Amino acid sequence: MKVLVIGAGAVSSKINLFLQEWGHEVQAQLPTLSARLLSAFDAGPLVVVEPEAAAGLEAVREAVTAGWVPVVVGTPGGALTAWAQGSGAAVFPYPPTEADLQSLRDTLARLGEGGRPAEEIFRRTVLGGDVAARAMAGIAVRRIAVTSPKGGTGKTTLAVNLATLLALCGYPVYLSDLDANGGSVFYHLRMHQGGAPRGTLIGLLRRGIRPTNRDALSNLAGGAMILSAFSEIQELPTLHVLPGVFAEEVGDPELSRKEEPGQDPYPEVRMLYGAAEAAGGLSVADVGINPAHPLHRAALREAAAIAVVIKPEVPDLAQVRAWIHRMIRALAASGLSEREAAALVGSQVKVVYNMVVGDSFKSAHNLLNQALQEDGLGFRLAPHGVIPYVDPRLADAAVNSDRRTDILIWRWKKERPEELAPFAEALIGFAAHFVPGIREAAAAAGLLPSEPRRRGIPLLRR
Numbered sequence: 001m002k003v004l005v006i007g008a009g010a011v012s013s014k015i016n017l018f019l020q021e022w023g024h025e026v027q028a029q030l031p032t033l034s035a036r037l038l039s040a041f042d043a044g045p046l047v048v049v050e051p052e053a054a055a056g057l058e059a060v061r062e063a064v065t066a067g068w069v070p071v072v073v074g075t076p077g078g079a080l081t082a083w084a085q086g087s088g089a090a091v092f093p094y095p096p097t098e099a100d101l102q103s104l105r106d107t108l109a110r111l112g113e114g115g116r117p118a119e120e121i122f123r124r125t126v127l128g129g130d131v132a133a134r135a136m137a138g139i140a141v142r143r144i145a146v147t148s149p150k151g152g153t154g155k156t157t158l159a160v161n162l163a164t165l166l167a168l169c170g171y172p173v174y175l176s177d178l179d180a181n182g183g184s185v186f187y188h189l190r191m192h193q194g195g196a197p198r199g200t201l202i203g204l205l206r207r208g209i210r211p212t213n214r215d216a217l218s219n220l221a222g223g224a225m226i227l228s229a230f231s232e233i234q235e236l237p238t239l240h241v242l243p244g245v246f247a248e249e250v251g252d253p254e255l256s257r258k259e260e261p262g263q264d265p266y267p268e269v270r271m272l273y274g275a276a277e278a279a280g281g282l283s284v285a286d287v288g289i290n291p292a293h294p295l296h297r298a299a300l301r302e303a304a305a306i307a308v309v310i311k312p313e314v315p316d317l318a319q320v321r322a323w324i325h326r327m328i329r330a331l332a333a334s335g336l337s338e339r340e341a342a343a344l345v346g347s348q349v350k351v352v353y354n355m356v357v358g359d360s361f362k363s364a365h366n367l368l369n370q371a372l373q374e375d376g377l378g379f380r381l382a383p384h385g386v387i388p389y390v391d392p393r394l395a396d397a398a399v400n401s402d403r404r405t406d407i408l409i410w411r412w413k414k415e416r417p418e419e420l421a422p423f424a425e426a427l428i429g430f431a432a433h434f435v436p437g438i439r440e441a442a443a444a445a446g447l448l449p450s451e452p453r454r455r456g457i458p459l460l461r462r
């Protein structure tokens, strides 16, 4: 595991040597902790030997929000040691005994695998303990599918930004690319820059994981296998991503599984949603535009909310209307009556207007509802999100630069460019439909446009 040791004394050096002897790669041993220094290394476990280090609380908190996982070696009176205990970070006594060193070594090996401890420290550091607990209790919708009637409306942009927003706010997010026509989540998140991803959609489908009707434990094992295909995003331990179909995989036989009557050809999708939920998290799925594809249909049918991303343009509305009918027919084909399917669509579909300029979307939206009325569908759609058109230079960097932190909402958090304030506000408003508690979490995480960025230290402020 790639570790960084902060501390300049004899104990720090002893820890450094001990870890190397046991196969950990110590990237460096530094006397001082600063954000600038850290940016030169790959984020990972950060061992701070408090009595021998120049490392303030604020520097450690910043490190955590950049994806570092702190481990403190200190004495009970130390400020960092007290903070670490309150944040769920591992703490070892100073000076450590031989047994402490061994346990430190094992802790680092576990942290290297990512997972819950890293997420929990991140969440509690970003939000503070109380807000973190309330935030986790305030998730209303845990299965979100994002789709659209045609390409280029910003479906992937919205899915990626929604997932990143929630993860930056401390929520455990499982973002999956379920676009059978070829996905781009992998590129939006610059996953090509790291090593190979842990798994991909096709890889997962090839394993043929099935729910069993034996017992809860074997189903749990299937769910765990599915979650293990998600990769972690280095600087954001709360974001887990399953990359989708690569261009050369579009014709893969796994994408055209036979449909037997009464059988779900893609039970993995239901298992995936269930496993993310069981892990305390929520799923955001980027679902391809054709609702009749059995993979997409599974992703839509099992979702608790379907965000339909459209541009408020009249030609698009005709497509939306046709698409809603296709979706109702597709769902009806999988065993529901037309009425049930229509009711399901009416309650689940959350229209999101994207690339909105001014308020012309209102007349477009009225036209859409009129059309649905004429079709006798018996429901009206409310716009759940109105996402503004973003400065093209920022939109371009969000997908084309070599920094994943240029993803619009992430960039907003890091640099707070004024041009992104309306976008951030709109995205948070949209996310609040699924996670009502998000405003408090977003405020604590420094993401609310209307409030100045928080500077204090949560433990000291309380």
Ligand SMILES: Nc1ncnc2c1ncn2[C@@H]1O[C@H](COP(=O)(O)OP(=O)(O)O)[C@@H](O)[C@H]1O
Pocket: 148, 150, 151, 152, 153, 154, 155, 156, 157, 158, 354, 355, 356, 387, 388, 389, 390, 391, 392, 395, 396, 398, 399
């Ligand atoms: N709100 C927005 N403002 C400006 N450009 C946007 C916005 N949303 C998406 N885009 C741009 O539109 C293009 C298509 O977006 P993408 O998310 O790939 O669409 P889809 O997945 O629906 O095909 C991308 O270049 C993206 O940067």
Ligand SMILES: [Mg+2]
Pocket: 155, 156, 157, 184
């Ligand atoms: Mg896309």
